Amino acid sequence: MATPTLAAYREKWREAPRGSDADGRVFSTDLLAMADDAFLAAWQQMAARRYAGEVGWLGPLYFDTFRGKNVAELGPGLGYDGVRFAEHGAHWTFCDIVPDNLAVIRRITTLKGLSDRVHFHLIGDDLSFDALPRDFDAIWVFGSIHHVPFEIARKEALDLLGHLKPGGRWMELVYPRERWLREGAPPFEQWGKLTDGERTPWAEWHDIEKVRRRLFPAPLRTLLDFEFCSHNYRWFDMVYAAERPFRAEDHDVALLSRRANLLQAPVTLNRGARRQWLGPGVVCAPGLFAPSAGIDLGPSMRAVTGAAKGLPGFAVDIECRVGRGAVGIGLVDANGAYLPDAEASVEEGPDSRLVTLRAVGTGVPAKLVVRNLRASGRSIFHLVSATLRPAN
Ligand SMILES: C[S@@+](CC[C@H](N)C(=O)[O-])C[C@H]1O[C@@H](n2cnc3c(N)ncnc32)[C@H](O)[C@@H]1O
Structure with a gap:
């Protein structure tokens, strides 16, 4: 099967979330048009909302875990999480499908003096991560690949998983099925418009088994799996429980x-x-x-x-x-x-x-x-x- 193009998703996600659920979205191109002072102030304001809001607790929970470690993030938007962890000593690799989202993060990290701790990878239609090292300590996926259909997400996730160390962590935020039910169980093409705005092509609910199926046959041990914020979100933290980095050809699928x-x-x-x-x-x-x-x-x-x-x-x-x-x-x-x-x-x-x-x-x-x-x-x-x- 030919790899489906990511064009529709790139077009939507030029518009990334501001700091909180209630704040809507902003085009990364518009942020890039600002002068440095205004750009930094606008980004800081959104990041402050993020850190004080619904998912702000993830910082204190993982600062120590990531200090001095190498983490790859899939779908960072405007980079609130990775920048915060880099400020606390992590080495962070931002991987996104939208060039201007990465350009915003590159500029912010330069202005903050974090350039030596960050790397960037623009994901192409081949969904490949071949250019990245194969010794990441963790992969951070925050509300990103649940916005593409399962088979695309699976191809991408399995490739990136091959860059995780044995014993490394796969951490992910998704929308739970309970939220989908609450919103009338619409087709996933429609649901994205309710969760992330009119231009959103796809949003799909996930539970731990769906994430495991996406990464099948990789052996994963669950450390955390819980919903929070009135069923709006679900958080997973899993260990890649194998002795060698994942390679699909090692498994007789x-x-x-x-x-x-x-x-x-x-x-x-x-x-x-x-x-x-x-x-x-x-x-x-x-x-x-x-x-x-x-x-x-x-x-x-x-x-x-x-x-x-x-x-x-x-x-x-x-x-x-x-x-x-x-x-x-x-x-x-x-x-x-x-x-x-x-x-x-x-x-x-x-x-x-x-x-x-x-x-x-x-x-x-x-x-x-x-x-x-x-x-x-x-x-x-x-x-x-x-x-x-x-x-x-
Ligand atoms: C809802 S935003 C979340 C951004 C950020 N993680 C946050 O929490 O603010 C979705 C992000 O995932 C990216 N994205 C969408 N589809 C993707 C895919 N198939 N692979 C990687 N990133 C993707 C978008 O470009 C965007 O940056």
Whole structure:
């Protein structure tokens, strides 16, 4: 597939956010037209709003983490975060698709005497970061690549990930699904206009599993994952948990995808009826926690372990739609006990949800089970697909 052009996104993002949600946006070209004093004062005023506002706490949280370290930022806008961390001793590489955004940051950092701590990379339509070193300690992604469709973001993110050290951090701010639901669950082409102004071509909600899928098959350990500001934002801080820098060719992605849909076995409902796992909606048994469906993972497990020896664990990727109520989808062991941290709850909603259940160092999952999470009624769910794979 040819790489899609970034032209529409470059055109929009010549207009970058001011310091706070409530302050709107400014064209970087207009800032560049100002004389030095006015330019510096305008930038400082916006940055001060940023540091005192909704996301200002990120500075004190990470100043020490980044001091003396090399960080690459994807989509810095006018550079509030990177400039602040560079002022606290970080070495910062700003990567953006808009030349004038980078020109604003170059000029600010020169005026502030930070030139020796900063670098710049203009992202071309090849979405490549080949020109950058491969030993970054962290990658900072602040509300940027959720503004391009998933496949573009994935290509870009995987390339940049190859420049992160083993044990390095992937940190990201996204818009949560809850915010998308609150705003009427519009198509992503429309949602950007609500979140970031009329000219915005795209905004897509993310949760940790979507970010992990974007970076799949890179092994990532979650340090932080939480929403803040009334569901307006979600923050992730993850460790790249591998011994070597990421290279897609080290992972047999083709083999992994050939294992897709290993779980297409029929499911046994608790009332004895048999339904097709990937078939129409299943009505849960009544009552909170009522077991409503289960599938034996044995045959799929044998296929996966046969293909890859010495696995650290397993993951099951599930696409599920809940038409009414809420369900818990979980992994249980041979005794029917839930494995630690291996149940996801999926609520009724307008879209399919992607969830991944992991069993790494916790025991072997024997069954995938679904239970009703609505005390007051019978939830209805539809499992679109389920895939068992080695965990990363
Ligand atoms: C909403 S602004 C956020 C700017 C800044 N991080 C902040 O918090 O103020 C989005 C930024 O991401 C950049 N951007 C948009 N799409 C991008 C992409 N595919 N890759 C890298 N940067 C992108 C834009 O040029 C812009 O600088």
